[in-house]
Amino acid sequence: MDQLDLGAIQARTDAATGGDWRYEAYAGLGKHGVLGAANIPIGRLDFGDGDQADADRDFVLNAHRDVAALLARVRQLEAQLAEHREKYGPRCEWCEQPMTEPNGAGWWICTPCGDKNAAKWAGQPDIPF
Numbered sequence: 001m002d003q004l005d006l007g008a009i010q011a012r013t014d015a016a017t018g019g020d021w022r023y024e025a026y027a028g029l030g031k032h033g034v035l036g037a038a039n040i041p042i043g044r045l046d047f048g049d050g051d052q053a054d055a056d057r058d059f060v061l062n063a064h065r066d067v068a069a070l071l072a073r074v075r076q077l078e079a080q081l082a083e084h085r086e087k088y089g090p091r092c093e094w095c096e097q098p099m100t101e102p103n104g105a106g107w108w109i110c111t112p113c114g115d116k117n118a119a120k121w122a123g124q125p126d127i128p129f
């Protein structure tokens, strides 16, 4: 799986119309669509009828809020992981600073000592966090 570009996802989330999204249908006028905060029109979407249509409408109407919540949770878990790695992860044998594993690449480096130490740590067994 490709790395998630959380910055790009965050930018798209921030740029999208904010607030709770809701669906409005005026059957007599044949109009329907999704509105955001302060009745900002987001788009004309006719979800149709039935259980699948209800599920799709529910998904779209909650996507903005759900993605924002998921981003916040991912960032919280990443911060906890970084804290855990700093506390319990491998340390550089030269400077005793915590090693980092850039982008989950499977190898560890010591930022203060530079990349020259990466080879020293290459092939280390996987650390289960």
Ligand SMILES: [Zn+2]
Pocket: 092, 093, 094, 095, 096, 097, 110, 111, 112, 113, 114, 117
């Ligand atoms: Zn070091």
